[in-house]
Structure formats: C-alpha cells, structure tokens
Amino acid sequence: MTATLPRYFPRQLRDMLLTRGAAMLVIAVVFTLPILMVALRISPNGAIPQGGAAALLDTSLRGTSTFLVMVATYGIIGDDVRRGYFRFLFAKPISPVLYYAQAFLAALIAFLAAQLIVVAVFALVVEPAWPERWVLERTAFFLSFGSVIFALSRVLSIDWLIGLLFFVVGQGVRDWYPVSESLRGKVFNVVFPPSHLMESGLFPVEGIEWGHVAWVVGYAAMCLAIGLSLVRFMPFGTQR
Amino acid sequence: MIEFVEVSKDFRNFLPPRTTHALEGLTVTIERGEVFGIAGPNGAGKTTMLALALGFLEPTRGTVRIDGERPRRHVEKAGVAYVSELVSIPNWWTVTGALMRYSVLAGVEQRDRARMVHEAIERLGLEEHRSKRIKQLSKGNLQRLGITQALLSDSDLVVLDEPTHGLDPLWTQRFRDIVTDLRREDRAIVIASHNLDELERLADRVAILDRGSLQRIAGTHHAVSGEILRYRLVLAGEHDSVEAVFPGAQRIDNARQVTYDVSGDIEDLNARLARFLAEGGRVQAFFPAQSRLEVAFREAVGEE
Numbered sequence: 001m002t003a004t005l006p007r008y009f010p011r012q013l014r015d016m017l018l019t020r021g022a023a024m025l026v027i028a029v030v031f032t033l034p035i036l037m038v039a040l041r042i043s044p045n046g047a048i049p050q051g052g053a054a055a056l057l058d059t060s061l062r063g064t065s066t067f068l069v070m071v072a073t074y075g076i077i078g079d080d081v082r083r084g085y086f087r088f089l090f091a092k093p094i095s096p097v098l099y100y101a102q103a104f105l106a107a108l109i110a111f112l113a114a115q116l117i118v119v120a121v122f123a124l125v126v127e128p129a130w131p132e133r134w135v136l137e138r139t140a141f142f143l144s145f146g147s148v149i150f151a152l153s154r155v156l157s158i159d160w161l162i163g164l165l166f167f168v169v170g171q172g173v174r175d176w177y178p179v180s181e182s183l184r185g186k187v188f189n190v191v192f193p194p195s196h197l198m199e200s201g202l203f204p205v206e207g208i209e210w211g212h213v214a215w216v217v218g219y220a221a222m223c224l225a226i227g228l229s230l231v232r233f234m235p236f237g238t239q240r
Numbered sequence: 241m242i243e244f245v246e247v248s249k250d251f252r253n254f255l256p257p258r259t260t261h262a263l264e265g266l267t268v269t270i271e272r273g274e275v276f277g278i279a280g281p282n283g284a285g286k287t288t289m290l291a292l293a294l295g296f297l298e299p300t301r302g303t304v305r306i307d308g309e310r311p312r313r314h315v316e317k318a319g320v321a322y323v324s325e326l327v328s329i330p331n332w333w334t335v336t337g338a339l340m341r342y343s344v345l346a347g348v349e350q351r352d353r354a355r356m357v358h359e360a361i362e363r364l365g366l367e368e369h370r371s372k373r374i375k376q377l378s379k380g381n382l383q384r385l386g387i388t389q390a391l392l393s394d395s396d397l398v399v400l401d402e403p404t405h406g407l408d409p410l411w412t413q414r415f416r417d418i419v420t421d422l423r424r425e426d427r428a429i430v431i432a433s434h435n436l437d438e439l440e441r442l443a444d445r446v447a448i449l450d451r452g453s454l455q456r457i458a459g460t461h462h463a464v465s466g467e468i469l470r471y472r473l474v475l476a477g478e479h480d481s482v483e484a485v486f487p488g489a490q491r492i493d494n495a496r497q498v499t500y501d502v503s504g505d506i507e508d509l510n511a512r513l514a515r516f517l518a519e520g521g522r523v524q525a526f527f528p529a530q531s532r533l534e535v536a537f538r539e540a541v542g543e544e
Contacts, residue, residue: 004344004347007350008341011341011344018332019332084324085328085329086296087294087296087322087324087328088324088328088329088386089345090294090315091321091390092319092342092346092347093315093317093346094316094345095316235296235297235298236296237296
C-alpha cells in the first residue's frame with residue numbers, strides 16, 4: 001500500500017464542483033447577463049460594434065471574478081477543521097500541506113470552469129469571442145486574491161470577508177500613499193495584493209512586463225506559504 | 241511504541257483569560273502487542289491524550305513519540321486506524337463514496353479498493369446503507385461507518401475514542417470481536433472509553449485518568465492465587481450449608497434469587513465450591529461481585 005494523494009485529486013475537484021458549483025454557475029450567469037443586456041441596449045441598433053465583443057467579454061469576466069474567487073476559496077482549510085473532517089482525513093498517511101495545496105489547485109480549476117461559463121453565456125447571447133490571454137489574466141487574478149483568502153482560511157471563519165476587505169483596502173491605500181512618495185507607501189505596496197498590476201492586464205499582447213508577473217506570482221506564493229505553514233504548524237486541535 | 245514522557249497540555253483562553261490544564265505530567269508507554277485502555281470521567285483528558293498521540297495537538301510540556309518519531313511525522317508516514325467519538329464525515333458523501341475516498345487516502349491500491357471496501361461494509365453490516373448519504377444514517381450506523389473506515393488500513397497503530405458510542409448491544413458485542421481479531425504482535429491498540437466493562441473485556445492494561453492526571457495503571461489480568469476478591473454466588477434453591485462452607489457469606493436480601501456475596505482467593509473459593517456441590521448444593525451462577533477495574537477506578541477517582 002502506498003500513499004497516493006495525487007490520486008485523490010479528482011475527488012477533491014469533484015467535491016469542489018458539487019458543493020460550490022451551483023453557486024458559481026449562478027454568479028456566472030446572473031452577473032453576466034445584466035452587463036450584456038445593458039451593453040446591447042446602449043449599442044447602436046442593439047449590436048456590439050466591430051471588435052467590441054472581446055472587450056465586453058473581458059469586462060464580464062473581470063466583473064464576475066471577485067465573487068467567483070470568494071466562492072471557490074472560502075473556508076478552504078477552516079471548514080475541515082471546524083467541522084471535524086480533519087480527524088479521519090489526517091489520520092491517513094498523507095501530508096495535510098499537500099492536501100490543501102491540491103485543494104487550492106482544485107479551486108483554481110473550478111474558478112476557470114466558471115469563467116468558461118461566462119464565455120459560453122456571452123457566445124449565446126452576443127457572439128462567440130475570445131479575449132486575448134484571458135486564461136492567464138484570470139489565473140493571475142485568482143492567484144493574487146484567492147491566495148489571500150487561503151492564507152486567512154486556517155484562522156478565520158470569515159476568511160472571504162476579511163480577504164475582500166484586504167483586497168479593497170489595498171486598492172485605496174495605493175492611491176492615498178503612492179509608492180514613490182513615502183516609505184509607508186512602499187511597505188503598503190508590498191503588503192497588499194498587487195491588484196493595480198492587473199487593471200490594464202498583466203499579459204498584454206504588445207509585451208509582457210515579466211517583473212509584474214513575477215510580483216503577482218511571488219505574492220501568491222508568499223500567501224500560499226503562510227496558509228500552508230499554518231496548516232503545518234498550527235495544531236488541528238480536538239474540535240468536533 | 242507510543243511514549244508519553246512528562247506530558248502536560250494546557251489550553252489557554254484569552255477572553256476571559258483562563259488556562260485549563262487538560263493533562264498534567266503524564267508518563268506512560270504503550271507497547272506493541274497490547275490493547276491499552278484509557279478510562280476516566282468526563283474532562284479527565286482521554287481525548288486530549290489521543291489527540292496528542294495522533295499529532296492533532298502538541299504538548300505544552302514533555303514529549304510524545306511513536307517509534308521514536310514525532311506523532312505527526314509517524315502518522316503522515318504510516319497512518320493510524322482511528323475512530324473518533326463523534327464521527328464527522330461530509331454529509332453529501334455516500335457510504336460507499338466515503339469509504340472509497342478514505343481507502344485512496346489510506347493508500348489502498350486501486351485493484352484492491354473495491355474489494356476491501358465491499359468486505360469492510362459487509363463486516364460492519366452496512367450493506368443496506370451502502371448507497372445512502374451520510375446525512376441519512378442513524379447515529380449507530382454513522383459510528384459503524386467510522387469503525388469501517390478505520391479498518392480499511394492495515395496500520396500497526398489503532399486508536400479508538402469511545403468506539404461503541406451510539407452502538408446497540410448487538411454491535412457492541414460484534415465490535416469486541418473485531419478488536420479481538422485486530423490483536424497482533426506488532427500492533428498496539430488504544431481504546432478510550434467510559435465503559436469499564438468494555439475495557440475490562442478488551443484491554444490488557446488500563447490507564448485511569450482524573451482531572452488531567454494519571455491516577456494509576458490497572459491490570460485486567462485474571463484473578464491470581466492469594467488475591468482476595470468478592471464474588472456473587474447464585475443458588476438454584478435454598479441450602480443449609482452455605483454459611484458453613486463459605487464463612488462470612490452475606491445473603492443479599494432483596495435479590496430475586498437465593499444470592500450470597502462471598503470473599504476469598506480463587507483457589508480457596510474453587511475448593512469450597514466443590515465441597516458445596518458435593519454436599520448437594522446447586523449453583524446457578526458464580527461471578528465477580530465487582531469488576532476489578534471498577535474497584536480500581538473508584539479508588540483512583542476518589543469515589544466511595
């Protein structure tokens with residue numbers, strides 16, 4: 001008998017889709033349709049101008065991303081601890097750290113699947129479109145925001161809310177304390193999620209700023225490392 | 241196999257500030273090949289002791305080792321067959337689905353998985369519930385599922401926390417048979433239970449905890465010569481020679497049958513029983529008036 005955590009991954013993905021898929025589907029459809037209806041109504045003759053479809057779809061994808069990340073990642077670690085599922089899981093010969101790293105990957109796949117539904121809805125209601133490098137852009141967004149919720153999940157039951165506040169406050173703080181003007185600005189710039197790097201796209205066709213990509217990936221890696229360290233070193237306890 | 245050395249565990253609460261001493265200076269070694277019981281009143285520290293053995297908690301002071309390794313490291317490497325007092329399994333899983341998942345995590349090879357799950361389901365009598373969701377199971381069936389998932393692995397350490405909690409008498413008896421089957425030279429079985437009768441039947445030694453401290457370790461071996469114990473003698477009818485054959489025998493007045501309490505060592509009592517039968521007495525039953533573990537438990541926790 002060998003410990004085969006990777007073989008468990010399809011079941012983690014299935015659980016993710018079974019428990020959160022319905023909510024993600026609703027968000028993908030309900031949040032996308034109004035954007036499209038308004039856009040079609042204000043467009044001349046009710047048709048999207050030439051070349052505008054991809055931009056509109058990109059707006060829809062961005063508009064649903066925040067909620068989809070929250071649904072995909074809330075309680076990703078903490079639920080197992082609070083509900084006591086950890087006791088049978090981690091009496092088995094597996095590493096909890098790897099288990100939750102896999103869970104985060106499952107959440108990313110579920111998130112991208114939900115974004116694909118937005119693309120499908122757009123194709124049905126407007127016209128088929130495929131914004132440049134949207135998978136990379138949305139993956140980067142998931143990493144920068146989802147990793148914050150992941151880091152908080154072991155210690156907070158309202159990880160999604162605190163994660164959202166952290167994300168939103170970070171955007172405001174960057175405006176109030178510009179990075180070039182004070183040490184405080186520089187510190188905040190590093191501490192808060194790099195959402196500002198994604199406003200105009202992290203992977204533009206005209207040339208990728210690899211320093212920005214490294215920042216986003218590094219920030220996500222740091223948050224994931226914090227979350228996984230809490231899994232590794234914080235006792236699960238005896239919760240029922 | 242499992243070694244607790246001067247282990248203490250405190251739980252700190254910040255608001256209001258308060259420290260609870262769940263375990264205090266616990267030193268005990270559990271060997272391979274034995275069934276080790278843990279008894280104690282509510283809040284004695286039984287579940288904390290097991291959580292430390294599984295690495296779900298870290299001791300505040302002292303060390304816990306399994307085969308010389310930190311518990312978490314050992315569990316991640318070898319796994320533990322563990323049944324918790326309250327069984328928590330995601331309620332949207334089915335019985336078979338849950339067991340298939342746990343068998344994957346236990347490292348059961350794919351070719352053996354379906355067979356092992358099927359056998360485990362049969363062994364614990366869950367056939368008719370195999371496609372039910374967890375939320376549809378009764379408390380007893382959920383407990384049986386908890387035991388079933390533990391049996392999927394061939395671990396050399398079995399940890400059972402109140403394993404018969406919620407089981408009916410029939411399944412409590414079958415559970416005892418299962419534990420007997422699990423006994424192996426290279427395996428340690430640890431059982432925490434309120435049920436002293438169960439521990440007396442299953443365990444070789446029983447640690448009695450009270451308010452976080454180890455009070456004593458009681459053996460549950462058979463009665464030996466020279467040990468004075470109290471037994472209950474139930475007769476099939478009145479007989480004049482009882483008090484002559486068993487000096488000091490006390491009649492239990494409100495018993496439904498002719499019943500006496502007699503004391504003595506096991507050799508002496510057997511000789512007297514033989515004499516009583518030879519004199520025409522008819523014995524319906526002869527059994528310990530009190531379990532030895534029960535006596536030890538009462539002494540240890542300070543009850544009369």
